[in-house]
Amino acid sequence: MRNTLPMRNTLIVLAAVASVAACASRPEPTPTPATTPPAASERPQGPVPGSIEDFRVSVGDRIFFGYDQFALTTEARSVLERQAAWLRQYPGVRLLVAGNCDERGTREYNLALGARRAAAARDFLISLGVAGTRMETVSYGKERPLDPRANEEAWSVNRNSHSQIVSGAVS
Amino acid sequence: MRSLQTFFAAIVAATLLCGQAWAQDSGRTRIDVDEGHLNPMPIAVVDFIATAPPAAQVGRDVAQVIRANLERSSLFRSVAQAAFIERIQAMDVPPRFGDWRIIDAQALAVGQVTALPDGRVRIEFKLYDIFAEQFLTGFSYSTTPDNWRRIAHRISDQIYEQLTGERGYFDTRIVFVSESGPRTRRVKRLMIMDQDGANPFFLTSPDAMVLTPRFSPSTQLITYMSYETGAPRVFLYNLETNRREVLGDFPGMTFAPRFAPDGGGVVFTLDMNGNAEIFAMDLRSRQRRRLTNHPAIDTSPSYSPDGAQIVFNSDRGGSPQLYVMAADGSGQRRISFGDGRYSTPVWSPRGDLIAFTRQGGGRFAIGVMRPDGSGERILTESYLDEAPTWSPNGRVIMFFREGRGEGPRIWSVDLTGRNLRQLPTQTEASDPAWSPLLP
Numbered sequence: 246m247r248n249t250l251p252m253r254n255t256l257i258v259l260a261a262v263a264s265v266a267a268c269a270s271r272p273e274p275t276p277t278p279a280t281t282p283p284a285a286s287e288r289p290q291g292p293v294p295g296s297i298e299d300f301r302v303s304v305g306d307r308i309f310f311g312y313d314q315f316a317l318t319t320e321a322r323s324v325l326e327r328q329a330a331w332l333r334q335y336p337g338v339r340l341l342v343a344g345n346c347d348e349r350g351t352r353e354y355n356l357a358l359g360a361r362r363a364a365a366a367r368d369f370l371i372s373l374g375v376a377g378t379r380m381e382t383v384s385y386g387k388e389r390p391l392d393p394r395a396n397e398e399a400w401s402v403n404r405n406s407h408s409q410i411v412s413g414a415v416s
Numbered sequence: 417m418r419s420l421q422t423f424f425a426a427i428v429a430a431t432l433l434c435g436q437a438w439a440q441d442s443g444r445t446r447i448d449v450d451e452g453h454l455n456p457m458p459i460a461v462v463d464f465i466a467t468a469p470p471a472a473q474v475g476r477d478v479a480q481v482i483r484a485n486l487e488r489s490s491l492f493r494s495v496a497q498a499a500f501i502e503r504i505q506a507m508d509v510p511p512r513f514g515d516w517r518i519i520d521a522q523a524l525a526v527g528q529v530t531a532l533p534d535g536r537v538r539i540e541f542k543l544y545d546i547f548a549e550q551f552l553t554g555f556s557y558s559t560t561p562d563n564w565r566r567i568a569h570r571i572s573d574q575i576y577e578q579l580t581g582e583r584g585y586f587d588t589r590i591v592f593v594s595e596s597g598p599r600t601r602r603v604k605r606l607m608i609m610d611q612d613g614a615n616p617f618f619l620t621s622p623d624a625m626v627l628t629p630r631f632s633p634s635t636q637l638i639t640y641m642s643y644e645t646g647a648p649r650v651f652l653y654n655l656e657t658n659r660r661e662v663l664g665d666f667p668g669m670t671f672a673p674r675f676a677p678d679g680g681g682v683v684f685t686l687d688m689n690g691n692a693e694i695f696a697m698d699l700r701s702r703q704r705r706r707l708t709n710h711p712a713i714d715t716s717p718s719y720s721p722d723g724a725q726i727v728f729n730s731d732r733g734g735s736p737q738l739y740v741m742a743a744d745g746s747g748q749r750r751i752s753f754g755d756g757r758y759s760t761p762v763w764s765p766r767g768d769l770i771a772f773t774r775q776g777g778g779r780f781a782i783g784v785m786r787p788d789g790s791g792e793r794i795l796t797e798s799y800l801d802e803a804p805t806w807s808p809n810g811r812v813i814m815f816f817r818e819g820r821g822e823g824p825r826i827w828s829v830d831l832t833g834r835n836l837r838q839l840p841t842q843t844e845a846s847d848p849a850w851s852p853l854l855p
Contacts, residue, residue, distance in 0.1 A: 313735075315690070348818075351759040351773050351780075351802050352627060352847070353672040354729060354736050356641075356648065357685065357692035357713040360669060364690025383647050384669060384687070388625060393599035395799075395821040 295335050295415030300408075304331045307391075308366060310404040313350070315361035317369055321406075325366060328408055329373035337413035342367045344384045345391070345407065347400035352386060359384030366406040381411075447491050447580045449811055450832060456493040457579060458520050459486060462504045463497070464527035464539070471529040471537060474564050478539065481568035482525065485586045485612065486575065489812075490835040495521045507540055513549045521546050525575060529564075537561050541571045543578055552578050565614060566854070573853070585807040586611060589851040590814065591629040591638050594618065595823060595844040604846075606640060606653070611850075613840035619653060620660075628803075629653075631851040632675040638849075639663065639673040639682050650684050652699075664697055664704060672715045677723045683707070685715040694728055696743075707745035718762045718770075719743070720787070727751070727761040727770050727787070738772060740787060751789030760803050763787075765852075766810035769831075773802045773815075782815050782829065795833040800824075805850045814839070816846040 292298035300306055305328070308321035317325070332338055344359030344366075363382035371377050392399035447457050461483045464475030486492035502515040507528045516524050527541040542554035553574055557567050566587060573584025594607040604625045609616035620626050624644035631638055638653040645662065648669040653660045663670065668688035675682055676696070683696045694708045694717045708714040712732035719726055727740050736759045738752040752758040756776025763770055769784040774794065781797035782804050800818040807813070811831050816824040823844035829836045839845075 348800070350757075350775070351716075351736075353685070353716045354713065354731075354759045356627075356669075356671050357687060357715045360687040360692060361690040361713070368689075381647075382689075386627075388602065388604075388627070390599055393821075 293415055297410045297414045300328075300331060300338075300410055300414065304328055306408045306410075307405045309401060310362055310406070312347070312400075312404065313358065314404075315358065315365045317365055321366075322369065325369045326373060329370050329375050332370070332375045332379070335413065335415070338379070338410055339412045340370075340380045341409045341411045342370075342380050342382045343389075343407045343409055344382070345389055345403055345405050346385075346387045347403040348387045348390065348395065349400060350387060352388075355386035356384050359386045362404075362406045366408065370408075449491065449580050449582055456491055457522050458495050459492050459523040459525065459575070459579075460495040460500065460516055460519070460521035461486070461525045462500070462527070464529050464541075465504060465507070466529040466531075468531055470561070471531050474537060474539075474561060475527065475529040478527065478529065478564055478568040478571070479525075481565060481612070482572050482575070485569065485572035488612070488837065489576065490830065491576075491580060495519060507542065510551070511544055513544070513546050516544075516546045523552075523575070523579060525571070527571070532558060535560070537564070539564065539567045539571075541574070543575055565610065569611070582811065583809040583853070585809050585812065585850075585853070587854050588808060589631075589635070589854065590826070590839070590848050591619070591631060591640075591851070592816075592826060592841070592848040593626060593629065593846045594841070595846060599823075606638070607841075607843075607845070608655075609841070616842060619655075619658075626651075628672065628847050630674050630849045632679045633677055633852050634679045635851050635854055637675070637679070639675060639684075641671040641673065650682065652682075664702065672717065674718050677719050677721050683717040683719065683726060685717070694726070694745075705745075707741065707743075708748070709745075716760055720763045721765050721767045725763075725787070727763055729759045729761060738770065738785075738789070751787065752785065752792075753789060754792055762804055762806060764806050764810040765808055769810070771804035771806060771813055773804065782813060784813075784831065793833070795831070796827075796829045796836055801827075803847055805848050807850055808852045814848045814850055816848060818846075 292302050305324040308324050342363045344363030346355040346359050367380050367382050390403040392402045461479050463479045466472040466475045483494040487494050499519045502512045504526045524544040524546055530538045532538055536558050538558045540556040543552040545552050569587035572586040576584035588611045589608055591608045594605045597603040603622045606619040606626050606629055607616055624642050626640050626642045629638050629640035636655050640651055641648050642651050648671045650663040650670040650673040651660050652663055666686050668686055670684055670686050673682050673684040681696055681698045685692050686695050692713045692715050694714050695704050695706050697704045710732050712730055714730045716729040717726045724743055725740055729736055730739050736757045737750055738758045738761045739748055739750050741748040756774045758772050758774050760773040761770050771784050774781045774783050779797050780800045781794045782801045783794040785792040798817050799820045801815055804813045804815045812828050814828045817827045818824045824846040826839040826845045826848045
């Protein structure tokens, strides 16, 4: 079910882009809105602004936590500040904030811990002015590791909150 | 001495229930369940006799399942068939006890399979105490031929009960999570099988990740957590109708479900905005009741068998520890004070112990403690041992074990800490839950 969502969103986004393009073709000069995607030829390197890739690469879609922690680190706060700024720029974007844990905990406790991490990220984004209605949260506990290995490096990556764009991004 | 024939005057299911009443209590061979593994009782289980070839195959299969069950318990040692002197040829003739004594058998199980005109088979069984030269118990059961495994498990339970004085656990099932695929994209499906790994089949599709299934005391309902609708939700699965439903309509995610001992309710965790609290829901009225109210994590609730108390997991003291409260949420108090982090508490069906996962020193252990937190004992430990579940007689604990970088498998260990065994599963497997004895 979830896998079909991005495709549907892509169609919505394509329609949105088409309407923006139609507006741009009008003769009267208008100030270029920040959201107007530049032509791909102008920016051969780097992701398309407003795209999921833009959010992931230019902003950062994951923040990381210490072992059994859900407090936001300085680094996590600065990533969330960039996310909030980006989300203000693209007000149609909606997020699924997913909390994840490493495998060094038991399953049910980690589901609760992941929920705390997702809530911590969501609450901070709200404090930065992102409407709570644009975000849903979920916990995957230790069920969705980014790094399959069993070592400290993998575990530190797997303790995260992932701000996943579910709709409204530029394709 | 009672006439042997009287034991087979009555047949079918009713005799099963009466079986225990026939037990003779004087001077018979007994196994101490706590020490039996040190000196397993030698028992001879003869291939069940039969007149026709198809029935003969059933007879051999039934005997083999009984031997395997008893040996797996580690309380029994099956005497090699090659050593048998007497060849049992009739059920109504007592065995030549001397022939069995001389090969060191302390107990003897014999049986017979008879094809009935209506297509069913009748399976008869008798258990003898060789040294007391006594008939101990027996029954006769008519059933469809494909049901022979369950009969074998029931006979195993009868033998176990007669010789240990405790209820058996062989006529039971395990529901668990079958795992496949890479760790980053794991496919997790509900699967159910007999206690010995036979008859496995899937209950859910690969589309939705499922976790933590648990049996109801009625054995026909399972509760579990699934991502089927997106967010984690507690589901109920009816094994008779193969229907499943979401339990309640809650604003947050629901997980960590377990049935109340009377089967009439489910206790679970509801997480709202990162605060996990324990709720109970009555399955008839669908009334819900909040049992905890604390900003810390409160999860993994498990009822005492009398339904009066609940043990749960909370990190309100700074790390995950075990707490006990009354079933209405009152009187919450911490019971775990050892080194490490404690979680996944499960109350024993006997009520005397709580099993848990303890994490410390980079390893995970399965242990037990009394409900007041005293008498903590670790049964097994590895890179990751997690999620204990009790046999219905409270003597064996199943759990899952993962090696470093390896997938999980289901294991069992006796309450003594001995007899550690891996269960045969076709796939990697986790989150086992043991059923009560089947009706």
